[in-house]
Amino acid sequence: MTNLAEVTRKRVSKIHAGELSSATWVTAALFLILALFIIMNPAEFGTASNLSNIALDASILLVLAVGGTYVLITGGVDLSIGSVLVFSSVAGAKVMQHFGGAGGDAVIGGLAAALVAGAGWGFINGFVITRMRVAPLVVTLGTLGMALGFALMWAGGNDLQGVPPNLVYRFGLGNILPGIPAVATVAAFVALVAGVVLAWTKFGRYTYAIGSNSESSKRAGIAVDRHLIKVYMLGGLLAGLAGFLSLARFGTTSIAGHNLDNMNALTGVIIGGTSLYGGVGKVFGTVIGTLIPAVLQNGFVIAGLPPYWQQVAVGAVLIFAVYLDRARRDAELS
Amino acid sequence: MTASSPRVPLLEARGITKHFGGVEALRGADFTVFENEVVALIGDNGAGKSTLVKILSGAQPPTSGQILVEGVETKLRSATDARAAGIETVFQDLALAPQLDAVANLYLGRELQTRNRIFRAFGWLDHKAMRTNAEAVLTDLGVKIKDIRKPISALSGGQRQGVAVARAVNWSSKVVFMDEPTAALGVVQTRQVLDTIRRVRDSGKSVVLVSHNMDDILAVADRIEVLRLGQRVRVFTSAEATLNGLVAAMTGAPVTEGVK
Numbered sequence: 001m002t003n004l005a006e007v008t009r010k011r012v013s014k015i016h017a018g019e020l021s022s023a024t025w026v027t028a029a030l031f032l033i034l035a036l037f038i039i040m041n042p043a044e045f046g047t048a049s050n051l052s053n054i055a056l057d058a059s060i061l062l063v064l065a066v067g068g069t070y071v072l073i074t075g076g077v078d079l080s081i082g083s084v085l086v087f088s089s090v091a092g093a094k095v096m097q098h099f100g101g102a103g104g105d106a107v108i109g110g111l112a113a114a115l116v117a118g119a120g121w122g123f124i125n126g127f128v129i130t131r132m133r134v135a136p137l138v139v140t141l142g143t144l145g146m147a148l149g150f151a152l153m154w155a156g157g158n159d160l161q162g163v164p165p166n167l168v169y170r171f172g173l174g175n176i177l178p179g180i181p182a183v184a185t186v187a188a189f190v191a192l193v194a195g196v197v198l199a200w201t202k203f204g205r206y207t208y209a210i211g212s213n214s215e216s217s218k219r220a221g222i223a224v225d226r227h228l229i230k231v232y233m234l235g236g237l238l239a240g241l242a243g244f245l246s247l248a249r250f251g252t253t254s255i256a257g258h259n260l261d262n263m264n265a266l267t268g269v270i271i272g273g274t275s276l277y278g279g280v281g282k283v284f285g286t287v288i289g290t291l292i293p294a295v296l297q298n299g300f301v302i303a304g305l306p307p308y309w310q311q312v313a314v315g316a317v318l319i320f321a322v323y324l325d326r327a328r329r330d331a332e333l334s
Numbered sequence: 335m336t337a338s339s340p341r342v343p344l345l346e347a348r349g350i351t352k353h354f355g356g357v358e359a360l361r362g363a364d365f366t367v368f369e370n371e372v373v374a375l376i377g378d379n380g381a382g383k384s385t386l387v388k389i390l391s392g393a394q395p396p397t398s399g400q401i402l403v404e405g406v407e408t409k410l411r412s413a414t415d416a417r418a419a420g421i422e423t424v425f426q427d428l429a430l431a432p433q434l435d436a437v438a439n440l441y442l443g444r445e446l447q448t449r450n451r452i453f454r455a456f457g458w459l460d461h462k463a464m465r466t467n468a469e470a471v472l473t474d475l476g477v478k479i480k481d482i483r484k485p486i487s488a489l490s491g492g493q494r495q496g497v498a499v500a501r502a503v504n505w506s507s508k509v510v511f512m513d514e515p516t517a518a519l520g521v522v523q524t525r526q527v528l529d530t531i532r533r534v535r536d537s538g539k540s541v542v543l544v545s546h547n548m549d550d551i552l553a554v555a556d557r558i559e560v561l562r563l564g565q566r567v568r569v570f571t572s573a574e575a576t577l578n579g580l581v582a583a584m585t586g587a588p589v590t591e592g593v594k
């Protein structure tokens with residue numbers, strides 16, 4: 001009896017250590033990388049303006065990745081967010097053009113259009129996944145193509161102009177306080193709210209519960225399908241917001257520039273320790289997981305290394321992060 | 335034998351059938367739970383016990399048949415319906431969320447929210463109250479968990495079963511179904527669950543115990559209903575039940591064919 005208890009206790013404390021490693025490891029990795037680059041080139045890399053550049057580079061991706069985190073925690077996946085971003089930015093730009101490309105009406109109309117377009121695609125994803133019982137991977141692969149196709153048709157194959165210049169200069173390229181970019185502030189706020197909701201509210205609790213065991217959640221009286229639709233809508237809504245932020249930052253739809261957004265966002269989510277199997281993940285991890293590629297990108301450029309190395313390094317980090325995730329899962333199941 | 339009982343059953347199933355494609359899991363099964371009793375539901379593997387439990391806890395709809403709660407026909411379309419009727423269940427698969435901790439599992443779908451009105455509007459959880467209550471409930475039922483914040487998947491099979499039992503007992507008001515609640519338990523914990531079953535009955539509720547362990551059943555059951563090939567074939571009172579009689583009824587061996 002005591003023996004058995006002893007064995008159980010030991011195994012349990014080992015799991016605890018394994019669990020810590022995933023989140024702590026990535027955070028440590030981020031600080032290690034930062035430290036290395038700062039030591040290598042403090043004059044350029046360590047400056048406030050460079051660090052704020054990194055934050056700005058990561059922010060649009062972070063907004064996408066926050067939505068992706070929720071979806072992944074439910075045990076699903078959303079491959080369409082990059083295309084939905086593009087579609088939403090086209091919708092936003094069209095409305096801005098409609099309002100003459102200047103003034104508050106154009107800004108607010110454009111924002112509303114982008115958010116509605118994003119949430120709409122999210123609804124389609126959630127509806128088809130839950131009501132028609134098609135796997136999330138398949139549904140969002142389908143809407144990935146559809147949203148992009150519609151966006152290109154609507155935009156006539158070209159990038160759209162007509163973003164109010166004030167939006168670009170004051171907000172997209174502007175700072176809230178010296179050195180603190182407005183777009184990065186929005187992204188940080190989104191991440192903060194999403195993180196709090198996930199950890200402290202019923203909505204967050206159900207997101208974990210469904211990803212952990214959707215059948216048990218159903219038997220516990222949770223409206224699983226309705227919750228999943230909401231989560232996919234949240235993912236779409238945040239992709240819409242990202243589309244608006246992208247318009248503000250680049251002053252155009254920059255369609256081709258978002259080719260890899262969905263994969264990069266997913267990479268950030270997974271590096272941050274959110275489990276592909278559902279039920280596990282934190283927004284904080286996603287923040288770190290999104291910053292790592294941005295820091296590597298920036299650092300390699302400053303170090304004068306070919307920027308292609310960034311892709312190689314991020315790929316390696318991604319695989320290592322998933323290895324940790326799997327190891328943790330095995331430890332839990334054994 | 336229970337023939338001229340004037341009592342209205344607390345819960346009654348009449349002529350329940352359930353088809354899974356070509357498989358007929360239940361073929362006109364009857365089942366009765368009276369107030370304030372422990373009734374065992376026994377039968378061979380595949381007899382349809384778990385299917386009947388799922389139907390009576392709203393987890394699955396029957397293909398046909400009637401369900402009566404206190405004499406009134408009731409449709410249990412979801413687990414929520416069953417809960418509203420005072421029915422709680424320890425499912426054979428436990429129906430826990432493995433990545434969540436014991437507290438979250440105890441309160442799954444019934445989370446306590448903070449009293450502050452503004453925070454409440456955002457669905458803010460009262461983590462502290464849930465934790466305190468959960469600790470009390472678990473201690474009360476003798477479920478020992480060192481770190482209550484650990485995910486359920488990191489607990490032992492017995493601890494997990496303890497959490498599932500505690501959840502059902504805690505929330506039930508009339509009937510607790512337990513589908514093989516002692517399957518993963520050692521001697522000590524099994525005795526604990528049996529004690530819990532008696533305590534639940536002594537508090538005025540009823541317990542339906544599904545088990546393959548005849549010793550456990552003979553120890554706690556007031557009545558025993560036997561399911562074979564999807565139908566109720568016999569009902570025993572505890573006084574008339576013997577190991578041989580039960581086994582014979584379960585397997586359909588030619589021992590004094592019983593009438594119910």
Ligand SMILES: Nc1ncnc2c1ncn2[C@@H]1O[C@H](COP(=O)(O)OP(=O)(O)OP(=O)(O)O)[C@@H](O)[C@H]1O
Pocket residue numbers: 354357358359377378379380381382383384385386426
């Ligand atoms: N979801 C399902 N799909 C198909 N067949 C099912 C399903 N659930 C149960 N069955 C079948 O219904 C029959 C009864 O199963 P059930 O699980 O109710 O038996 P049981 O009496 O609980 O058995 P055990 O003692 O092994 O737990 C079996 O033949 C089983 O294969």
Ligand SMILES: [Mg+2]
Pocket residue numbers: 383384385426513
């Ligand atoms: Mg069974």
